[in-house]
Amino acid sequence: MRRIRAAAVGAVTLSLVLTAAACGGGTSGAGGSNEQPKTLTYWASNQGASLEADKKVLQPELDKFEKQTGIKVKLEVVPWGDLLNRILTATTSGQGPDVLNIGNTWSASLQASGALLPWDEKNFDAIGGKDRFVDSALGSTGAEGQDPAAVPLYSMAYALYYNKKMFADAGVKQPPTTWDELVETGKKLSKDGKWALGAEGSNLSNNIHQVFVLGKQHGADFFTADGKPDFTSDGAVAAVKQYVDLMAKDKIIAPGNAEYAQNQSLSDFAKNKTAMVLWQTASATFTSQGMDESEWGVVPAPVQSGKPGQGTGVNSMVAGINMAVFGNTKNLDGAKDFVKFMTSDKEQIVLNKAYGSIPPVKAAQEDGAFGTFALSPLREALATSAAALPQVPEESQFETVVGTAVKELFADAAAGRPVTTESVKAKLEKAQQQMPKK
Amino acid sequence: MADTAHRPSRSPMAPPRSFLWSRRIFLTLLTVFVLLPVFVMVTSSLKPLEDVTGKFQWIPSGLTIRPYFDIWETVPLADYFTNSLIVAGSATVCSVVIAVFAAYAVSRYTFRGKRVFTVTVLSTQMFPGILFLLPLFLIYVNIGNATGIALFGSRFGLILTYLTFSLPFSIWMLIGYFDSVPRDLDEAAKVDGCGPLGALFRVIVPAAIPGIVAVAVYAFMTAWGEVLFASVMTNDATRTLAVGLQGYSTQNDVYWNQIMAASLVVSLPVVAGFLLLQRYLVTGLTAGAVK
């Protein structure tokens, strides 16, 4: 008995020591090296209609890159559901790709882990300089005052999509430009089992995007300047309440939307069940749901008053994808070359066109392909009236706790329970207490 | 069902009506419960995408078999299927063999540390699986760095993981089944000149076939359906079905009809396998051999 126990203890200790010792060296040297200059591994995020569709878009471009540089890029398209966990395990073990796509809202969180190559002056020069990129997109690449953790690759913004026929049937001439107009229009549209606006009440990220923008319009940020959570300011409470009230008080969002998290609001829109939806680049989805491009229109997302702009005129978050280099890459120069290639004017046009997104590279953005009726409102928003989500390491906690608070408020609204300033504030208070103490 | 009473059955007495009626009602209700989602899957898989997301109808208005062709284009379903078969198949075989050995030792031998072994093995089922994820990944990577054996991202690593996942229950279950095989049988075999392994394979294993098949089915399904570990421990080339199916739901589109069609297609071979195996699952072999 004693022997076995001793052996077991020994084995456990030994493997622990091995693990500990070995992982100590796992991710040393965030500078990377050039040991394997001929290959690169690239994790792409899923941007197109399917993983296979993405491969078809990217592979020809990677072949071009190989022809130019002789570097073979091994591509893997990682589904969104897996991407963050994959990055996490890669970070922990040091065993990851050389180059990868990240959701731009993760930038600060991943930056804090120290796993990504910092894009200092020198590195940016290697890909043609920082000023090639649009400011708003650069604003979502990491915490302020630090070297960015990633480089913008694709940009997107929110806009208001509307159903032309439903508008005409209800006698609405102009799509709304302010929230008051939207509610007023919405009341005309919401009847006979049809509803004015769609929402994804159980999709935490989407909730965050919407209340963040409304927060800006109410002059509130969800974090203080020094990075402390500040969810219960009057502006934040007003923003959350205004969003949930679209269902609770104004009754222009169908109660059923409270449980939506699988883009059902887009299906409803394509089926003429809801007249408007606030979304980022939804056109491809409408098409696949059987709705023709001539049936819908798109205008800038609403503001409280006046015209979209900075400050309280913000009407979209800066959505998009960044490209990052993993700190311990064995092909540092190759990785930078690859980023340079992917952010070159020519590739930017090809890729963003294929994905229906907007290039964050100024020169590429001018291309006619991004001035179509479907994309120009998005381009406009990115250039003038979009703001980046808080660039703090706790961003993902923020999305979880505040996104959940909004979800619960929607559930209350849908069940007919009152949503008051007090109840909103209480939910946000609880959310704030769940944030890590600093 | 009705003629049960007239057939020769296990108990010589004909079952009373109350028994027959309870059985009929119970099994009918259970069948409805089991089949309801399957019905939804079948009908949804035969609809165009824009119809799937609409209001539910018992009788679908328009039918199409397009989803059954599209599923192969949207994700490399055939590759995922092959991966799943290889991973789940290998894990099952290894798990059953290893569990048979371990259960034999526990069931037929007295040795020190037996209790510690069985309890420790069981305690592994008490820790939430998600917390194993990061440490296990670390260990695999470090073993890989030290020995050059690729454990993460490879099918081998996944096989190792899954076979271990199913081990604790398999061992516990087989101990029970082996215990119920009378010891006189293997003693007799040993007298006839069989070694300990001979007794195991010639007497105990054949007598415990239903239990072993049940454990094998369990081991297979554990590996077949596991999502979380597969999602971080596989890559493009080794991704299994359980995670691969999520490829039908992308950021902007959820291809409900294709999810359902693909699930049905990949489940068919498994159900067929069950059909073949169920003969062994319920043969009266043991009962005959034992007495």
Next chain:
Amino acid sequence: MTTTAAPATGERTAQRNDPGAAPRRRRSGRLRRIGLPYLLLLPALLLELLVHLVPMVIGIVVSFRELTQFYVRDWTTSPWAGLDNYTLSVDFDAPVGQALLHSFLITCLFTVLSVGLCWLLGTAAAVFMQETFRGRGFLRTLFLVPYALPVYAAVITWAFMFQRDNGLINHVIHDQLGLTDSPPFWLLGDNSFFTLLVVSVWKGWPFAFLIMMAGLQNIPRDIYEAAALDGAGVWQQIRRITLPSLRPVNQVLVLVLFLWTFNDFNTPFVLFGKSAPAAADLISIHIYQSSFQTWNFGAGSAMSVLLLLFLLVVTGLYLLFTSRGKKASDG
């Protein structure tokens, strides 16, 4: 201790009796007899160490550390947190502790109900199908279908059916039967507990059925025959013979069903996504949120260790209770 002494004695005896080739053979025979069980256990033991035990030990170590995104790159550099992670988890006056306690209680209730129903359905189906009747083989395969469908697909289909506006469930109870004034939500609010239970039972009962069916094969026929001769009816036979004979199988089955259901992650995750409604906030989802989503692995590990302790106690009591009266089969 004895293991060390035993071969030595053997050697001595051998030398005394019969010097030459014989002692070696006899010694190795003796070694083999003692070593054989260990040899048989070795593969299982090694794998358990690699995949389960060492990661568990690492998890326990991590629970005493402050492992956040600032340290994940090399967890050995994370500062020791002492009992901070634990005090945070069990401070039931603060939101984190409250949420954990709530989640724990929900999970307990859910587990008891789900295991009970899975066991009941599985056992009833197995017993009813013990004797042959027409269509038995077909039903037997049919009942294993929920087990054969990939978890993701099965659960997403249920979520699809439980949709408020478009789902089958509301179509039946609201549109067709008119049982409710307005279509209820099944994936939000308090009903979500019921939804989770239904899906969990649907997915879990075939396993109980499978194991019970295999267990029934070990009951010798002549016991039934003897009972029948004594005049016992079918119901009595089930109560007096079938169920007691299934006891050893039951003991393990109920225990593992309990442990798995308690730690089930896939079902609630696919059903509700990253944030389950409060009424269905199972502990595994809760821990996932407290570790993966918020990158705080120290806190998540501490919660897991607390869970481990709880389950150890429950399992210990359960084994003690169910084994009482039963002869201890091992020494």
